[in-house]
Amino acid sequence: MLLLAVDTATPAVTVALHDGRDTVAESNQVDARRHGELLLPSVDRVLAEAGLKLDALTGIVVGVGPGPYTGLRVGLATATTFAAVLGIPVHGLCTLDGLAYAAGAAGIEGPFTVATDARRKEVYWARYEDPLTRVGEPAVDRPADIAEQVAGVPAVGQGARLYPQVFTDARDPEHQSAAALAALAAHRLEAGLDFLPPAPLYLRRPDAQVPKNYKVVTPQ
Structure with missing residues (x-):
């Protein structure tokens, strides 16, 4: 292999x-x-x-x-x-699962949170019972909106470092x-476990969008 x-x-x-x-x-x-x-x-x-x-x-x-x-x-x-x-x-x-696995190698057993920077003052995040077990699906939210859900557990990832007032126990790995x-x-x-298809997990629409009231000009 x-x-x-x-x-x-x-x-x-x-x-x-x-x-x-x-x-x-x-x-x-x-x-x-x-x-x-x-x-x-x-x-x-x-x-x-x-x-x-x-x-x-x-x-x-x-x-x-x-x-x-x-x-x-x-x-x-x-x-x-x-x-x-x-x-x-x-x-x-x-x-996020890769970061969780790295957290386990760094000695974090769980439960814990993984959070990465989603820009727009938001984070991509998920909760983990242990380095191999994610709880639910990844999400994108403003840190203040998930403060209660992530309270009291360690957090890894750059998103946790950016918002220490919410992720109060930020640890390595950061990246x-x-x-x-x-x-x-x-x-x-x-x-013998399954993998995801190689398709992007965006969680939200791209920044670039067709302007409203866009007029298409075609030859007569």
Whole structure:
């Protein structure tokens, strides 16, 4: 088994190779505006570090969000293209689940909350009983509106750091890690569990919309 994991659903541009037991190589950069510029060089870098080529891969793992439209589509488009060209499966995982798995590796057993920055003074978030068990579906909300639901438990992710008045026990990890995402995928493959399709989990409409009262001008 050799998995290439990528995630661009958060400000982190993160890539990792995983052999089913351990991380072989990884690259992590935080830059919310350069996902498209950084992702492919990061893939090249981890492959070079491992002394491998793309044709050695047996599967692709991709974080499907939730996340902002522009960044999220970079990772998904790259993952699905690699999988199609190489003829290998692509496994989608919730980005928040990857952060939860990383929280477990950092010693957080649960219950806890994962929260990432959704912009517009909102967070993408979910509650977890433990690093492998999410409670309900991911959501997007203003932190003040979920204060009672997240009170009294640790929280990980950049969203928790941005709103300390609500997430009063913010802990590491702050950013997504493709190494954790790949390790979670390896665990799920070994257990015979299902994956999400490689489709974006936006949770809300894109910022760009057709203006109201838009007039279409066509030749007579």
